[in-house]
Amino acid sequence: MSRPPRRPGPSRPVDAARAAALEVLRLVRTEDAYTNLVLPSVVAKAGLDTRDAAFATELASGTIRRQGTYDAILAACIDRPLRRVELAILDVLRLGCHQLLSMRVPAHAAISSTVDLARAKVGQGAAGFVNAVLRNVARQDLDAWIAAVAPQPASTGSRDARLDHLSVKHSHPRWVVDLLDLAAPDDDLDALLAADNVPPKVTLVARPGRAEVSELPGTPTPYSPYGVVLDGGDPARVPAVAEGRAGVQDEGSQLVALALAAAPVAGPDELWVDLCAGPGGKAALLAALAAERGARLLAVEQHQHRAGLVCRALGGRPAGPGVAGVVTADGTRPPVAPGSADRVLVDAPCTGLGALRRRPEARWRRSPDDLLSLVLLQRRLLASALTLVRPGGVVLYATCSPVRAETGDVVASTLRSADSVTIEDVRPLLPGVTDADGPVPDTAQLWPHRHGTDAMFLALLRRGGGMS
Ligand SMILES: C[S@@+](CC[C@H](N)C(=O)[O-])C[C@H]1O[C@@H](n2cnc3c(N)ncnc32)[C@H](O)[C@@H]1O
Numbered sequence: 001m002s003r004p005p006r007r008p009g010p011s012r013p014v015d016a017a018r019a020a021a022l023e024v025l026r027l028v029r030t031e032d033a034y035t036n037l038v039l040p041s042v043v044a045k046a047g048l049d050t051r052d053a054a055f056a057t058e059l060a061s062g063t064i065r066r067q068g069t070y071d072a073i074l075a076a077c078i079d080r081p082l083r084r085v086e087l088a089i090l091d092v093l094r095l096g097c098h099q100l101l102s103m104r105v106p107a108h109a110a111i112s113s114t115v116d117l118a119r120a121k122v123g124q125g126a127a128g129f130v131n132a133v134l135r136n137v138a139r140q141d142l143d144a145w146i147a148a149v150a151p152q153p154a155s156t157g158s159r160d161a162r163l164d165h166l167s168v169k170h171s172h173p174r175w176v177v178d179l180l181d182l183a184a185p186d187d188d189l190d191a192l193l194a195a196d197n198v199p200p201k202v203t204l205v206a207r208p209g210r211a212e213v214s215e216l217p218g219t220p221t222p223y224s225p226y227g228v229v230l231d232g233g234d235p236a237r238v239p240a241v242a243e244g245r246a247g248v249q250d251e252g253s254q255l256v257a258l259a260l261a262a263a264p265v266a267g268p269d270e271l272w273v274d275l276c277a278g279p280g281g282k283a284a285l286l287a288a289l290a291a292e293r294g295a296r297l298l299a300v301e302q303h304q305h306r307a308g309l310v311c312r313a314l315g316g317r318p319a320g321p322g323v324a325g326v327v328t329a330d331g332t333r334p335p336v337a338p339g340s341a342d343r344v345l346v347d348a349p350c351t352g353l354g355a356l357r358r359r360p361e362a363r364w365r366r367s368p369d370d371l372l373s374l375v376l377l378q379r380r381l382l383a384s385a386l387t388l389v390r391p392g393g394v395v396l397y398a399t400c401s402p403v404r405a406e407t408g409d410v411v412a413s414t415l416r417s418a419d420s421v422t423i424e425d426v427r428p429l430l431p432g433v434t435d436a437d438g439p440v441p442d443t444a445q446l447w448p449h450r451h452g453t454d455a456m457f458l459a460l461l462r463r464g465g466g467m468s
Pocket residue numbers: 253275276277278279280281282283300301302303306329330331332347348349350
């Protein structure tokens with residue numbers, strides 16, 4: 001994206017789009033803000049036109065996403081450890097790197113406008129430092145820098161050396177690369193990490209019985225019969241979305257809801273439960289499918305605010321066609337009679353490492369310590385779901401993560417400890433989807449680089465026998 005700074009000259013005003021991007025970096029760093037949530041308000045406050053808004057969006061999102069690569073390069077250009085560089089200056093330097101190395105902004109424009117930004121927002125001393133460092137960065141292109149700071153090891157090199165290289169090349173924390181390497185199919189890691197750096201296009205879902213796919217602008221999704229990939233523009237302006245008959249939903253998430261609904265269940269099929277429903281994307285699709293069959297969905301969500309979002313996703317009514325209610329409750333102890341549900345979805349809270357392409361800052365926010373507590377909760381939620389479901393009913397366990405500890409390992413340990421629970425092949429419930437074998441037999445794993453979806457994991461369990 002080539003875009004010169006507004007006005008060259010010795011005392012230039014700071015460029016509004018670059019200043020907006022810097023403000024987004026500051027909010028994400030100091031207030032734990034989410035890039036995608038703060039961008040619209042920062043852009044609006046700065047009064048940017050469409051072109052400048054697109055520039056600020058790419059500059060902020062891309063810089064945050066690629067900060068691991070840029071920090072490795074900056075470390076090679078600065079003669080003290082990066083941790084001793086003032087964080088406000090580091091933000092400016094990272095923005096400069098993104099313009100120079102990934103946005104094709106001409107070097108003189110990238111450097112002079114970023115130096116102006118440093119002078120205006122940090123101080124005169126910072127401007128000189130930024131100027132010197134960015135001139136150094138501009139000496140070579142991104143590939144040359146990666147080769148210099150994280151050379152690709154020979155094919156005989158160690159696993160550690162390979163992962164070190166990929167961590168810098170694709171700007172992922174090293175511990176995340178380690179877990180994704182253990183999860184990804186052979187030789188896929190490079191493509192998977194690259195896919196995490198490509199922001200996905202917006203995908204819409206036409207909720208069955210409420211909207212038709214033909215009403216939605218865009219290209220039909222390859223696997224979900226209800227999905228459309230939007231060509232561009234604001235999804236909120238699509239009438240069916242504004243009216244709540246359609247929604248924004250990744251195709252992988254659509255496939256999770258569709259797989260639960262497609263699982264064969266003999267006998268009554270009246271009560272479906274979504275045990276971790278917030279913010280309600282899958283609940284809305286499930287409720288629409290349930291309504292078509294005379295069944296009803298009960299949505300359970302632990303956090304009140306998110307339960308409110310589920311209500312909104314379900315059309316704002318506490319009950320109605322396809323909806324039995326929305327309950328704010330802990331899914332490990334839900335107010336639902338044991339053995340009363342015919343189908344249960346456990347879309348478990350997880351690390352979200354399968355949806356990194358969606359949230360630029362997400363990879364830097366998680367820590368390895370998160371995993372253990374999540375796994376314990378995932379096991380308890382799955383055990384709870386198996387108590388709620390009647391004999392012959394099904395539980396679909398899903399995560400938006402491919403990490404084995406929270407996918408196959410949770411399922412395997414549950415199968416070892418639960419009485420009268422069997423696993424069934426979930427892959428036939430994903431028509432047209434290939435190359436999606438999960439980490440344990442009969443499970444499925446979707447991938448951004450293979451299927452164009454988030455990395456959703458799916459396992460289908462059936463309760464057998466009588467009541468326990
Ligand atoms: C992965 S998200 C679910 C996404 C949702 N199914 C959708 O498609 O919109 C997991 C949700 O589980 C909720 N949650 C976390 N712990 C829970 C618990 N113990 N019981 C019920 N919900 C819980 C989180 O607040 C979060 O909203």
